[in-house]
Every structure is written in C-alpha cells, then in structure tokens.
Amino acid sequence: MQIAVDAMGGDHAPGEIVRGAVAAAREKIAGIILVGDKRRLEPELKPLHPPASLEIVHTEQVVEMDEQPALALRRKREASIIVATRLVKEGRAAAVVSAGSTGAQMAAALLILGRSGKIQRPAIATIIPTLKGPKLLLDAGANVDCRPEHLYEFALMGNLYAARVMGIREPRVGLLNIGTEACKGNEQTLGAYNLLKGSPLNFTGNIEGRDILAGDTDVIVCDGFVGNVLLKFGEGMAQALFTMIGREIKNSFRARLGAALVLPTLRGLKKQVDYTEYGGAPLLGVQGISIICHGSSNARAIKNAIKVAARCVEQGLVTGLGQLPGVNGEGEVVKCQPH
Amino acid sequence: MQIAVDAMGGDHAPGEIVRGAVAAAREKIAGIILVGDKRRLEPELKPLHPPASLEIVHTEQVVEMDEQPALALRRKREASIIVATRLVKEGRAAAVVSAGSTGAQMAAALLILGRSGKIQRPAIATIIPTLKGPKLLLDAGANVDCRPEHLYEFALMGNLYAARVMGIREPRVGLLNIGTEACKGNEQTLGAYNLLKGSPLNFTGNIEGRDILAGDTDVIVCDGFVGNVLLKFGEGMAQALFTMIGREIKNSFRARLGAALVLPTLRGLKKQVDYTEYGGAPLLGVQGISIICHGSSNARAIKNAIKVAARCVEQGLVTGLGQLPGVNGEGEVVKCQPH
Numbered sequence: 084m085q086i087a088v089d090a091m092g093g094d095h096a097p098g099e100i101v102r103g104a105v106a107a108a109r110e111k112i113a114g115i116i117l118v119g120d121k122r123r124l125e126p127e128l129k130p131l132h133p134p135a136s137l138e139i140v141h142t143e144q145v146v147e148m149d150e151q152p153a154l155a156l157r158r159k160r161e162a163s164i165i166v167a168t169r170l171v172k173e174g175r176a177a178a179v180v181s182a183g184s185t186g187a188q189m190a191a192a193l194l195i196l197g198r199s200g201k202i203q204r205p206a207i208a209t210i211i212p213t214l215k216g217p218k219l220l221l222d223a224g225a226n227v228d229c230r231p232e233h234l235y236e237f238a239l240m241g242n243l244y245a246a247r248v249m250g251i252r253e254p255r256v257g258l259l260n261i262g263t264e265a266c267k268g269n270e271q272t273l274g275a276y277n278l279l280k281g282s283p284l285n286f287t288g289n290i291e292g293r294d295i296l297a298g299d300t301d302v303i304v305c306d307g308f309v310g311n312v313l314l315k316f317g318e319g320m321a322q323a324l325f326t327m328i329g330r331e332i333k334n335s336f337r338a339r340l341g342a343a344l345v346l347p348t349l350r351g352l353k354k355q356v357d358y359t360e361y362g363g364a365p366l367l368g369v370q371g372i373s374i375i376c377h378g379s380s381n382a383r384a385i386k387n388a389i390k391v392a393a394r395c396v397e398q399g400l401v402t403g404l405g406q407l408p409g410v411n412g413e414g415e416v417v418k419c420q421p422h
Numbered sequence: 423m424q425i426a427v428d429a430m431g432g433d434h435a436p437g438e439i440v441r442g443a444v445a446a447a448r449e450k451i452a453g454i455i456l457v458g459d460k461r462r463l464e465p466e467l468k469p470l471h472p473p474a475s476l477e478i479v480h481t482e483q484v485v486e487m488d489e490q491p492a493l494a495l496r497r498k499r500e501a502s503i504i505v506a507t508r509l510v511k512e513g514r515a516a517a518v519v520s521a522g523s524t525g526a527q528m529a530a531a532l533l534i535l536g537r538s539g540k541i542q543r544p545a546i547a548t549i550i551p552t553l554k555g556p557k558l559l560l561d562a563g564a565n566v567d568c569r570p571e572h573l574y575e576f577a578l579m580g581n582l583y584a585a586r587v588m589g590i591r592e593p594r595v596g597l598l599n600i601g602t603e604a605c606k607g608n609e610q611t612l613g614a615y616n617l618l619k620g621s622p623l624n625f626t627g628n629i630e631g632r633d634i635l636a637g638d639t640d641v642i643v644c645d646g647f648v649g650n651v652l653l654k655f656g657e658g659m660a661q662a663l664f665t666m667i668g669r670e671i672k673n674s675f676r677a678r679l680g681a682a683l684v685l686p687t688l689r690g691l692k693k694q695v696d697y698t699e700y701g702g703a704p705l706l707g708v709q710g711i712s713i714i715c716h717g718s719s720n721a722r723a724i725k726n727a728i729k730v731a732a733r734c735v736e737q738g739l740v741t742g743l744g745q746l747p748g749v750n751g752e753g754e755v756v757k758c759q760p761h
Contacts, residue, residue, distance in 0.1 A: 151605075214662055224600060227608035261563060261650040266490075269566035269647045292654030296662035308608045309648055311600040313655055315631030320659055323553055323635035341683025344676050 085138075086392050087167040087176035090119030091145040092183020094379045100182060101127040103385025108137045112386070113393045116140055116176055118167040142166045145183075148378065152186030156194065164188050168195045171371040178372035178392035180363060182380040188373060189225055189366060196371040199401065201409030204233045205368030206307065207375055208244055209314060210361040215298025219245050219254075223364060224311035231274025234258070234304050235282070238275075239407045240367040241302035242284050247398040248365075248391070249301075257290035257300035259309065264289070271306065279304075362387030365395060368404060372396055424477075425731050426506040426515035429458030430484040431522020433718045439521060440466040442724025447476045451725070452732045455479055455515055457506040481505045484522075487717065491525030495533065503527050507534045510710040517711035517731035519702060521719040527712060528564055528705060535710040538740065540748030543572045544707030545646065546714055547583055548653060549700040554637025558584050558593075562703060563650035570613025573597070573643050574621070577614075578746045579706040580641035581623055586737040587704075587730070588640075596629035596639035598648060603628070610645065618643075701726030704734060707743060711735055 088104045090097045097119055105128070108115045114136050117124055121141040128137075144159040146152070156165060164183055168191040170176040181188050189205070198205060206222035221237045222229070238256050245254035258275055260268045265276060267289060279286040290300050292313070305313070332342040362384060363374035372395045374388045395401075427443045429436045436458055444467070447454045453475050456463055460480040467476075483498040485491070495504060503522055507530040509515040520527050528544070537544060545561035560576045561568070577595050584593035597614055599607045604615055606628060618625040629639050631652070644652070671681045701723060702713035711734045713727045734740075 214665060227600060259651060261566060261647060272647075292651040292656075293658030293661075295655060296658050305651075308600060308611075309651055312598060312631040312644075312648055313652060315600075316634060316652055316655065317631075317659060319632030319635050320656060321663070322632075324660070324663055326553060335686075337683050338686070341680040344680025344683075347674075347677070 084393060084396055085114040085116055085170075085176045086389055087116045087118055087140075087170040087179045088385070088389065089163045089167045089179065089181035089183055089188075090117045090124055091163040092181045092188075093376065094182075095381060096182065097123055097127055099380065099382045100385050102131065102382035103380070104389065105131045105133045105137065106382060106386045107389040108134045110386075112390050113177075114138075115389070116167075116170060118142060118163045118170070119145075140166060140170065146187040148184050150184065150187070152184060152190045155184075155187055156190050162187070162191075164191050165195070168192055168371075168373065171373070172196055177396040178374065180374045180376065180385065180388045180392050182363075182376035182378055182385065182388075185224070185375055185378075188375055192366055192369040192371065192373040196369045196373070199368050199370050200405035200407055202236055202240065202368035202404065202407065203409075204229070204236060205366055206237045206240060207310075207364050208241055208367050209310070209364040211295065211303075211314070211317070212361065213296045213298030217249070217361060218295075218298060218301055218303065219249065220259075220295075220303040220305070220310055220314070221367065222305065222307035222310050223314055224307045225366065226307040227311075228308075229271060229306035231271055231278055234271065234275035234306065235278040236368070236407075238279055238282070238284055238286070238302065238304045240404060241304060243403050243407065244365065244367060244400065245301050247400055247403060248394050251301050253285045254301035255287045255299065256284045256302045256304065257287050259295075259303055259305035259313075260289035260291065262289060263291060275304070362389075362391045365391065365400075370405070371401060423732060423735055424453040424455055424509075424515045425728055426455045426457055426479075426509040426518045427724070427728065428502045428506045428518065428520035428522055428527075429456045429463055430502040431520045431527075432715065433521075434720060435521065436462055436466055438719065438721045439724050441470065441721035442719070443728065444470045444472045444476065445721060445725045446728040447473045449725075451729050452516075453477075454728070455506075455509060457481060457502045457509070458484075479505060479509065485526040487523050489523065489526070491523060491529045494523075494526055495529050501526070503530050504534070507531055507710075507712065510712070511535055516735040517713065519713045519715065519724065519727045519731050521702075521715035521717055521724065521727075524563070524714055524717075527714055531705055531708040531710065531712040535708045535712070538707050538709050539744035539746055541575055541579065541707035541743065541746065542748075543568070543575060544705055545576045545579060546649075546703050547580055547706050548649070548703040550634070550642075550653070550656070551700065552635045552637030556588070556700060557634075557637060557640055557642065558588065559598075559634070559642040559644070559649055559653070560706065561644065561646035561649050562653055563646045564705065565646040566650075567647075568610060568645035570610055570617055573610065573614035573645065574617040575707070575746075577618055577621070577623055577625070577641065577643045579743060580643060582742050582746065583704065583706060583739065584640050586739055586742060587733050590640050592624045593640035594626045594638065595623045595641040595643065596626050598634075598642055598644035598652075599628035599630065601628065602630060614643070701728075701730045704730065704739075706739075709744070710740060
C-alpha cells in the first residue's frame, strides 16, 4: 500500500512532515510517496537515511494557508495537495495525508475524487479524547449550514467509521443538543432527531455539551459550525486551564514545592488531551481516503495520521461509504461490525 | 430596594436559597422578599435569625424542573416564579432572582414583564471566567434559531450590560465564528458580521472558539444553541480535566507526594473556573430585571446573583435597554459609559 503525503503543507513543513513520513515508512505502516519540492525535501531526507521504498513526486507549487482555497486550486494546478490527491484518483496511492490548508484539501478531494455514493455532504470526523477513550465527533467544520438530512448522513458515516476503523461494536450515536429530551433543540436538530430515531443506527438520543467528555457516546453528530467552534473552544480551554494552574502554583510556596513533583505527570496529561496526538481527521464521504491533519502537526502526528489512513484502506472504508443508503434512499443502513 | 427571590427553585431549594437570601439581606445588598411556601421557609429561616426587613410572600405552587414551562405556567398561576415576577411588574420588587426552571423563568418574564423597547428576542447573558477576568457571552440558550438581526440585538444588549453593569469602558464586541476573516461563517454569522461592522459598537470582528478564554473580547455574541452547547461543554471539560488530573496523580507515587501540596491550590482554581461562583445570568431584553441562576446554585451563588440584580437596578439597565435602537430602527446605538 502506498500513501501520498503532502510534504509542503503545515506550520512545520517540510521538516516535521518528512520526519513523520520516514518514521511511518521505517515502521512499514505503508509505502510513502512524498509530494513536494525535491530541492527542499532531499536535504531534509538525507540525514534521516530513509528506506529505499520512499519515493518523491516533485512539484513546486504550494497552497498557502491564507489563500482562498477554490481560487488557489484553479491557479495552482500543480499544488502539492492537488498532485497528492491526484495520485489517489489515479490509483497510485491508496490515501492522501496533509497538514496544509483544510479548505484546499477538501476542495481538492471534492474536485478530484468526487462524492461517495449517495452522500451529499462530506464531513470532517475528529477524534476527541474522553474519560472513556477516543470518540468521534462530526462534522468538525466542513459544512457550516446544514439541514437535518445532512446530520443524518454524518451519523451514518460516523457510525461506519467508528465500527470499521475504530473497532467499536454497535457504536452509540448521539445528537449534540441543548437538552436530552426529544422535544429540545433548534429546527435542525429536531428534524435530525426524527430521522435518527427511525434509523437502524444505535441512536442513543440527544447529548448535551457537558456529557461529551464523559465518553458514553461513541459518535457525536453536529453541524460543522457548532463542531468547529466547540473543538476550538476545547483546545483554548485546555491551554487556559494549564496557564491558570501554572499561575496559581507560582503564587503559593507550598504548591511550588509540590508542583516540582507533579509537573511531569501533568505534562503527560497535556499530551493526552492534545488532540494532535491522535493523528488526523478523515474527510468522510469522498471517493478516496483523505486525512486532514492539524496545521501544527509534528512528526508524531503525521506518522499517526498515516497509520489512520492505512487502517481506513485496510478496512475498506471507501467501499463501505459508497454503499451507505442515501438520505431519502430505500436501502437499509448497513450495520457494520469490526472485521 | 426590594429584590424578590424564588425560594422554591433550584436543586438545593429552599435551604441554600434561603441562606443566600439571608446573607444578602444581612450585608444590606437589598431588601429581600422570599417567595415560597411559608411552612417550608420558616423552619429554614428560624435558626438563621434573619433581619426583620426580610419578608415572605406565601405561595404553595412550584414549577418542577421536568415540567413543560408554558404548560406549567398556565396550570400553576400561583407558582413561586410567577408570583415573584409579578412583584416586579407591580413595582413591589425591583428584580427577581431564581435558580428554578430556566424555561419557566423566561416564559414568566416574557408573559408578565414583556419585551423591552424595540428588542425582538430577549437573551440570556452569561459571565465566563477568562485569563483576563470575567467576560460576557450571549445568548446562552434563550433563542435556538436566530437570524442575523437577532445576533445584532444581542450585541447591543451585551454592550450595554458590559458597560453599565460590568463597568467596562467601550466593550470590545466579538462575533463567535469558525474563522477570524470576514468571509468566514455560516449564513447567520455572515449576515450578523455585516450588521455589526456598520454599527457604532466597538466591534472587533470574528472570534474563534479557541480565543474566548484568552479574554481579549468583552462581549461574545452567538446564537443560543451554540452558546448553550459551548458553555455546557466547558463545564463538562473542567470536570473531566480535574478527573483526569486526579487519575494521573494517583498513578504516580512521586506525583501523589506532590499532590498533597498542590491540591489546596487546585481546589481554589476549580472554584475560580466554576461559573456558579459568578452569581446569575441576566435575561436581557425584558421590562424588568430577571436573574437566572444555575440549577445547582448554593447560598453563595444566590447571594452573588442578588448582588448582580441590585447592580442592574442601580445602573438603570432596564431604562437603557428600552432606549436601544431597534434592528431596523433609525436611532443611533447608545454608547454607554460606566457611571
């Protein structure tokens, strides 16, 4: 299996991306095709002594983070994210991984790979660490204006991903809402609740914001606006709490003494709640595997994202997504079991 | 100044409510009218030796937390929250404070007090603790389906509250969104951005979820669905992080040793991020002061909520809200300065 890695995307590209890709190749997670500017990649690669299997596909164009995605893709037809996604379309790679512009990666996937089966709205599925292990939340930002049917699609896709890729048996699917009662919500969630209630999914009803991290729901469904705001709030809150803890500890001599002993433990925790450690977020609903990484991804995050991509391929995710019933379709929802 | 306190509402009613009200009366924050069942209040009051000024208005009916608010108000015309709100309407109290059903409190306020001036959609404004002190977020859940004009109203009301009651000079008003650029957002926020950009408010543009707790925005505007989900997520996350920290510390001998020294400090921090400590959240946009408290409010939260209510009265909040220009009005936005 070959996986295309956009070597030019991300805050720490190409250095960290190259290091992550080499680590993945060395651990034989997959064969790697690095897509990017040869003259910048080779000096990074040389000291790492990469396995011979690692390949470079050369291109000089890059979509910058501040470019308008659709426009950039039209102007830069040889941008690394386009070339990498094209490798998937052509069957030369089984998946693409990038830490570059999310908008450009999504646009490239939609344009080059196309939508999967009956799915109208591809969605970004993000892993969130909870008290009971990693769970899935989608949409994390691909669709900011959603109708109930779209949330229903997200539930179908999330269910498939949780079952096949995360290995969760009969995933519990919950709808993010302002109350647990069926009568609570806005027009969108009230409509989605009805669709989900009638589905063969293991729908456990509405879930409130405060219950997400308890970890009793495997797949949390919401629109991309809410998902994006929420995930970023969580990120900011973890940061703010650690800042506050640091401040408080500095103010107390006794605490300063204790902190020296506790800090290594807290650092481990910080790593645990830092979602970049969980690799990338799959874009579900396109005809191919496209894994979106956090812009600030380090080598470890990239390696983990390549691992996620490989697992998606092995578990036949794209075929599974292609077989999902449409929102108004007649088909039964495929209950997926881990293989 | 007299403040009506719904003594029967909240998880810890009437005990904690009574204790909070007595503390407020004793500190001369305001004169207190306790509304509720005399036979249950008097035994609570007796051992506290309340000031003579403290009055009871007797009523036996209570809206329970699981009742449908509109229905409950129709059936229980003498429910404590109705009687307390009626005291405001009749001019016998300057404000009402309750930790009971938020839906019932809102419905009572709309029904009995009515909307303020040109405001179409009253909103719940919540204080959130940030790295730079308490800031305001609205709407926290009163309106789940909002148009751009409604967000604009929230901004006007939040600005007035921040200036008059929180004493912030020229509050920085931000729109909660998925990106900072003007082109980012859903239909609702794109529309609101345009309205806000053209307003005389100190509009600082879009704010992402991750920047809320940094504290550089004084008034954060969002719809009630997003606000509710976000605030509850924050509550759950604080809880989850403390649980995780506890777990990690237990796993390490060295950390356990240090923890004994650090824990009192962390407990102080927990209190600092627990928003029940900030008293109540005002329902802005009705013709009277109605302060909504967290269902789990303790005596301290109730006392603080009464303090907030008193400050709202002193600062002429209701008059100020009544003078705000309508969304399609011709009037200038009143730039409010702290008195």
